[in-house]
Amino acid sequence: MHVQIVLFDGFDPLDAIAPFEVLHAGGTASGGAVSVELVSAEGPRDVVSGTGGLSLRTTGTLDPSCPGVVLVPGASGRVGDPADSADREDDDTQEDTIPVLLGRALETELPGLLKTAMEDTGITVATVCGGSLVLAMAGLLHRRHATTHHLGLDLLDATGVHAVRARVVDDGDLVTAAGVTSGLDLGLYLLEREAGPQIAHAVEELFAHERRGTTWRPRGLQPAAF
Incomplete structure (x- = not known):
């Protein structure tokens, strides 16, 4: 399994680094069956995050035809009102709000590349936190089941997505995770799903992190009202 x-x-650094470390450790534990890299739509470059000017260098260009997993983090910044994001584009004091940052990502080649990836049956698209909002705002998640940070669930629902309040949601070739620290749980779940529970357990022990919550799937009995 190769993960881009x-x-x-x-972008939010923890959204990216948490699953990166988990998946990298999974590659070591599996003897190379898992590999992971940082990419961007533009290719190798220094990408500045929304947290204190911290930057990470991507080593490749997103390849939407490469089998495996494409993982999209969310943005890091001040919480703003998504409904007002268009108006705030012209307001310098609002340039670091999460809706504006996500909106700028939509103005790049990223949405087109993600659309191509989602149309490929050999690729699973995964997200952490606001990463699902990038897909939803690009019109790529209509009628799909997904989650995001709890503050963004209403926006997710407004785009025609079946928003689920869960730590990790597995909708087949779309796997989404909630708030920023859920990137650890997402990474471990992907390891379990793709490389097996023994690999996931070994990394879980190494990281001294016990996964939280039940991974939600659109199957099984429907729960009755409590």
Whole structure:
């Protein structure tokens, strides 16, 4: 399994680094069955995050035809009102809000590349936190089941997505995770799903992190009202 973690200007570092470390450790534990790299729509470059000017260097260009996983992090910045994001584009004091940062990502080649990836049956698209909002705002998640940070669930629902309040949501070739620290749980779940539970357990022990919550899937009995 090869995983491409896609960075864009204003990304949240923990959304990217948490799954990167988990998956990299999974590659070591599996003897190379898992590999991971940082990529961008533009190719190798220094990408500035939305947290204190911290930057990470991507080593490749997002390849939407490469089998495996494409993982999209969210943005890091001040919380703003998504409904007002268009108006705030012209307001310098609002340039670091999450809606504006996500909106700028939509103005790059990233949405087109993600659309191509989602149309490929050999690729699973995964997201952490606001990464699902990037897909949803690009019109790529209509009627799909997904989650995001709890503050963004209403926006996710407004785009025609079946928003689920869960730590990790597995909708087949779309796997989404909630708030920023859920990137650890997403990485471990992907390891379990693709490389097996023994690999995932070994990394879980190494990281001294026990996964939280049940991974939600659109199957099984429907729960009755409590």
